[in-house]
Amino acid sequence: GAGVSQSPSNKVTEKGKDVELRCDPISGHTALYWYRQRLGQGLEFLIYFQGNSAPDKSGLPSDRFSAERTGESVSTLTIQRTQQEDSAVYLCASRFPPGADYYGYTFGSGTRLTVV
């Protein structure tokens, strides 16, 4: 597609439930990033994929958070046993491989997650 697509755009879930957030990157973008944006705060890095491997998971806040990527395509961020502090906008960005093009980050519109 023309841009990075994220779904759902909004998700309300009960505390303790699991959620899956999806990111469809731009075709050909081998690098993919997940960020979290809490209300009134900047973007926090969560995880980086190059292809389907994740060489940098340093931003995942706890073992309740995990992510996977199928080839150089869709990525899913899973949050298990959601807590209220998980409420945030989760943004995905994709780009060509590191070093290829510094203009190339494209961000999706995000998934707004609300844990009640």
Next chain:
Amino acid sequence: AQSVTQPDIHITVSEGASLELRCNYSYGATPYLFWYVQSPGQGLQLLLKYFSGDTLVQGIKGFEAEFKRSQSSFNLRKPSVHWSDAAEYFCAVISNFGNEKLTFGTGTRLTIIP
């Protein structure tokens, strides 16, 4: 570790007035710096970036930014704001040249009054 500070959480300016949004970075070498804008319900859009060379960079929508190494700053400016410029603005730096992830400031929310 590399970091970015945006000292102003919220700025209000009148339409037609000039604008300057502040950004300070902490990085040992020459940083790669970015300004992004986020409108409500939208993803982040790149306004401009600085890697090297001319320290005054031009971006889209009439924005410019000046890199000042002596002040560790990369402030965003616009000579005359429009109501459509109301948004959240983020300064960012590439903090890892292995994966080239971006480290963001906390953002400045810009409100435009008639």
